Structure formats: structure tokens, C-alpha cells
Amino acid sequence: MRSTILITDDELNTREGLRKAIESESRKVDVAADGDEALDKIKKNNYDVLITDMRMPGMDGMTLLREAKKEAPDLGVIVLTAYGTIEMAVEAMRCGAYNYLTKPVNLDELEMLVEQILDKRRIEMENEYHRERDAAVEGFEGIIGESPPIRSLRERIKQIAPSKATVLITGETGTGKELVAQAIHNLSPRKKRLFVPVHCAALSENLLESELFGHERGAFTGAIKQRKGRFELADQGTIFLDEISEISTAIQVKLLRVLQEKEFQRVGGSETISVDIRILAATNTNLQELAEEGKFREDLYYRLKVVTLDVPPLRERVDDIPLLAHVFIKRFAKENAKGIMEISDEAMTSLKKYHWPGNVRELQGVMESMVILATGKQLEIDNVPYEIRRDSDVKPEVLVTGNVTLSDIEKQVILETLEKYNGNRTKTAEALGIGRRTLIRKIHEYGVSHSDDNDNSD
CATH class of the missing domain: 1.10.10.60 (Homeodomain-like)
Known part of the structure; x- marks a missing residue:
């Protein structure tokens, strides 16, 4: 991004000479012949640096300094003064000028002051950006974003968390359903107890049954001792059942009993075990359709959907992509000892135009790859995977x-x-x-x- 500088001097040769001396590919320089013209430009543009003569017809440099600081408090101002008006220059610094130079201007000194101001501006902007970004990340249990859909989701979580209600969390793969479940637990009265996640699709029917309900010694081949299941471990806390649509009919029956009676029996056992747990479930499929088709117990479906939360896909919260991307860049740069890294506007635009079928999880993987493979301090458009650049190339x-x-x-x-x-x-x-x-x-x-x-x- 180019820095912007405004030079104000009533002498044409002086302002044009200064412009030519400090303008470059990374700096855009505007000029003004008097204070009124300069102030008008300041009101219409965001300048990083103002270089102004002190003695000018009409609005003098001191008045311009005061008015400019009202319009743009962060504007870095360098005042130019003749030898006999050093006192005025010192007064200007008291009013907020960064520094002063005497005429004729030493161009090396001017270059040094301009670069000091620009460096200071860059550091201040970066620090403020990181403060805002970290606050957004830490503000709500890892659910990153400030878009309207995410703000609404957080408000719903705040409403739901204090209750004992069962919650069905819906959303596409990779949207962050487990983070939502974790946030509900962390904001609930059970937050000091265990949060126990179970990924139902990752286990076979027999293993899942044992994992959830536990088993007695000798219940099946290899059951050499009694084992407590996840429901017992989650007693007084919260259990999260991810991909709930994948459980078998037999396990659905046992789960329904837990929801209704808060009790169950271990595999191979006869003892009834009572628990006080909150059940949160998640699915990326339409459970209602499965229930209507007879592929999921209808009574269990209604027990699960006491409260529902839908996690929006990334394509519906495009404004959150820059924040998410920067969070992942910061994380993976630290993990891979890359130092502070940024991302170019062109690369970010490409990320925002992509449709992200894998949602936040896909974005996370892409950012990790980009950081690992990057050779410079900034991620450029060439670092964006080809398939994303191709699919996001909207002309x-x-x-x-x-x-x-x-x-x-x-x-x-x-x-x-x-x-x-x-x-x-x-x-x-x-x-x-x-x-x-x-x-x-x-x-x-x-x-x-x-x-x-x-x-x-x-």
C-alpha cells in the first residue's frame, strides 16, 4: 500500500523540488500552494505525512497545523522554517508537529524524518490491528468473526448456554460445530466439569456402544476389565455427540433412554447407572428428512432438537475471512518459526472470492500450507493455491x-x-x-x- 504525503508551500519551485525528491513507487505525493488548499485536501484524503512551510499568504503554517490535527490527529507533520523563526517551529512541535527543518532544506534530513513518521505509522497501525484481531479471537471461546451471522450465533449461544436444554447443532462440514458446543459448555454452569466430545462416525457400532456406555469385564472378546464409558465420564458435565446421524438404530434406542431417563447400563451389565449430563449433538445432514424416511428414530430426533443452532457456512460470512486468515497466519507462522507475516490485498481478495466448500477447516489448511511454503514476509497471490485462484478469478x-x-x-x-x-x-x-x-x-x-x-x- 502506497504512503501518501502532502507538501504545502507557496513557492512553486520549492514544492515541486520537494515532491520530486521524496516521491517514489511506494509514496504518492500531492502538493498545495497555500493553507486553504492543503486543508481542503486533508479533509478529502487520508495523508500519512504533511510537510508545510510556516510563512505563507492567507492561512499560515501554524494555523494549518492546528486545523489539520483536528481533521487527522494521527497525521505526521514536518514544518519548514527560515532561520529567524526557530521559536515558531518549536511552538509548532508543542502543537503536535513531529519535527522541523530550516530552509534551505537538507533533503537527506527530510528523507530521514519522512521515513521515521512512516515507520511509526506502520508500527502503530500494525499494533492496533493485532490488538483488535486478538480481542476478536479471545472474546468468545474461539469462534472467530464479526459478521452479522456470527454475531447472531454468539448471541444465541449466550441465551442457550445457562440452560439444561439439549441442543442440536447443524451445519456443513468444517464450519466449527464442535467450537460452538465447547462455547456452550464454557458459558454454562457446568464449565468447571468435563466437556467430553465423541466423534460417532469414527467408530464401528460395537466400539461406539462401548465407548459411550462402557462395558463390564467379559462383555466381549478382549474386555478383560470393567471400563467406564463417556456418559459416566461426563457426569455433571457436557457430552458432545458429533455426526449423530451416523449412529445405529440399536444405539439410538439406548441414547433415547439416556435423554429421557438420564440412565443406562454398561455393555454386558445389569446395573442401572444414573448420570447428570447435558447432551449436545451435531450433524451435517438433515435429520428431519432422515427421520421422515425411517433412517433415524423420530422420537430421538425430537428429543435432540429441543434447541437448534445452525452454524453458517464460510461463503455466507465472507467478511470474516480476513480475520480468520490473519489468525491462522499468526498461529502457523509462530509454529513454523516464520516470524510476523502479512498477506497482500490481491491474495486476500482471491481468498474472499473462493466458495470454500470445506468451510473454515479448508481455509485453515490452505493458510497453513501458504505459510509453510512462503519464502518472504508477505503472502502474495502466487502463494494462493492454483485451484483457489482459478475458481475465484471473477472478472x-x-x-x-x-x-x-x-x-x-x-x-x-x-x-x-x-x-x-x-x-x-x-x-x-x-x-x-x-x-x-x-x-x-x-x-x-x-x-x-x-x-x-x-x-x-x-
Whole structure:
């Protein structure tokens, strides 16, 4: 992302000379001939650095400094002053200027100050970003995201957690159903007791029965001693039955008894064992359809669905992908001793356009692979797996006829994307794969307007 700098000086040769000296591929430099013009530009753009002369006709540098700081408190300001006005420069620093230089300006010193401000800005933005990101991650039991579907899900969990109700958690594979179950347990009165997960599809019928209910010595070949099952282990706590649709009819009968009577018998035993447990179940299939088809006990289905929670697929919470991606990058970079890594706008846009059939679990695997295979400090579009780049390669529908220029096409795409996101510049910039400041500059450059397009629309 290019840094943006504004130079204000009433002398044409001075401002143009300074512009040429500090402008580069990574820096965009604007100029203003007086304080009023500079302030107008500051109101319309997000600048990183302001370089201003102190003595100018009309609004002087000191007034510009004060007004600029009101508009942009984080703006780094360098003031330029003649030898005889050092006192004014010192006063400017008291008012928030970063530093001052005397005229004629030493370009090496100016370059050093500009780079210091930009480094400080980068560090501050990175620290703030990580603070916000970590707060979002730690704020709710590992359920990462701030999109409306995830906010709604968290509110439902808060409502459900304190009760004793059985909960059926539905959602596609990889959406995080176990995390939801864990959150319900952690927010419940049972949080100091065990949370016992059981992945029903991973075990055969006989093994699953023994795993859930336990067995007595000699109950079957190899049962050389008594063994407590998961229901006993979860007493006073919570048991989570993942992929509940995969259990056999025989086990369904025994599970129904646990739900109704809170009791069961071990395999090969006659003793009735009572337990106080909360049962949470999850499925990626439509249990109601299975019940109607006779493939799942209808009475058990109704016992399980006292309360239902649906976990949204990743394609319905695209706005959470950047947060999720950064969390995974941070985790896998640490695990693989890669240091701090970031991801380019282009790579992130590709991730956001992909449909993610494997949901969050697939994204996690992709990010781990990208981090491991990366050779630099930033993940680029080339690090994104080919199949994701291919499937997410959505080109704008632009009809090119006559003497249409590249600028015309860019303007049209920006306008259409602003319309799509109701004037939200942050979302528009993310969708286009460019920085927000770049978008704002292009909006003013092309004279693009939108009914909701203002600085508060984000």
C-alpha cells in the first residue's frame, strides 16, 4: 500500500523540488500552494505525512497545523522554517508537529524524518490491528468473526448456554460445530466439569456402544476389565455427540433412554447407572428428512432438537475471512518459526472470492500450507493455491466499445462496486483488492459519487 504525503508551500519551485525528491513507487505525493488548499485536501484524503512551510499568504503554517490535527490527529507533520523563526517551529512541535527543518532544506534530513513518521505509522497501525484481531479471537471461546451471522450465533449461544436444554447443532462440514458446543459448555454452569466430545462416525457400532456406555469385564472378546464409558465420564458435565446421524438404530434406542431417563447400563451389565449430563449433538445432514424416511428414530430426533443452532457456512460470512486468515497466519507462522507475516490485498481478495466448500477447516489448511511454503514476509497471490485462484478469478463485466480508455473502465468498476456495497469504501476497497486510501484518491480523481458515499458510510 502506497504512503501518501502532502507538501504545502507557496513557492512553486520549492514544492515541486520537494515532491520530486521524496516521491517514489511506494509514496504518492500531492502538493498545495497555500493553507486553504492543503486543508481542503486533508479533509478529502487520508495523508500519512504533511510537510508545510510556516510563512505563507492567507492561512499560515501554524494555523494549518492546528486545523489539520483536528481533521487527522494521527497525521505526521514536518514544518519548514527560515532561520529567524526557530521559536515558531518549536511552538509548532508543542502543537503536535513531529519535527522541523530550516530552509534551505537538507533533503537527506527530510528523507530521514519522512521515513521515521512512516515507520511509526506502520508500527502503530500494525499494533492496533493485532490488538483488535486478538480481542476478536479471545472474546468468545474461539469462534472467530464479526459478521452479522456470527454475531447472531454468539448471541444465541449466550441465551442457550445457562440452560439444561439439549441442543442440536447443524451445519456443513468444517464450519466449527464442535467450537460452538465447547462455547456452550464454557458459558454454562457446568464449565468447571468435563466437556467430553465423541466423534460417532469414527467408530464401528460395537466400539461406539462401548465407548459411550462402557462395558463390564467379559462383555466381549478382549474386555478383560470393567471400563467406564463417556456418559459416566461426563457426569455433571457436557457430552458432545458429533455426526449423530451416523449412529445405529440399536444405539439410538439406548441414547433415547439416556435423554429421557438420564440412565443406562454398561455393555454386558445389569446395573442401572444414573448420570447428570447435558447432551449436545451435531450433524451435517438433515435429520428431519432422515427421520421422515425411517433412517433415524423420530422420537430421538425430537428429543435432540429441543434447541437448534445452525452454524453458517464460510461463503455466507465472507467478511470474516480476513480475520480468520490473519489468525491462522499468526498461529502457523509462530509454529513454523516464520516470524510476523502479512498477506497482500490481491491474495486476500482471491481468498474472499473462493466458495470454500470445506468451510473454515479448508481455509485453515490452505493458510497453513501458504505459510509453510512462503519464502518472504508477505503472502502474495502466487502463494494462493492454483485451484483457489482459478475458481475465484471473477472478472468484472465491462463492455468495451468505441474509444473507451482504461480509466473509463476503472471508473465504471469502482462505481459498480460502490453500488454493490452501498457506498461502503472499506468493503469496496477490499473487494477491488486495493487500499482504502487508494480508493478514496481514485474516487476524487474520477469524480465518482454515490448517494451513501461519505466518510461515515464505513
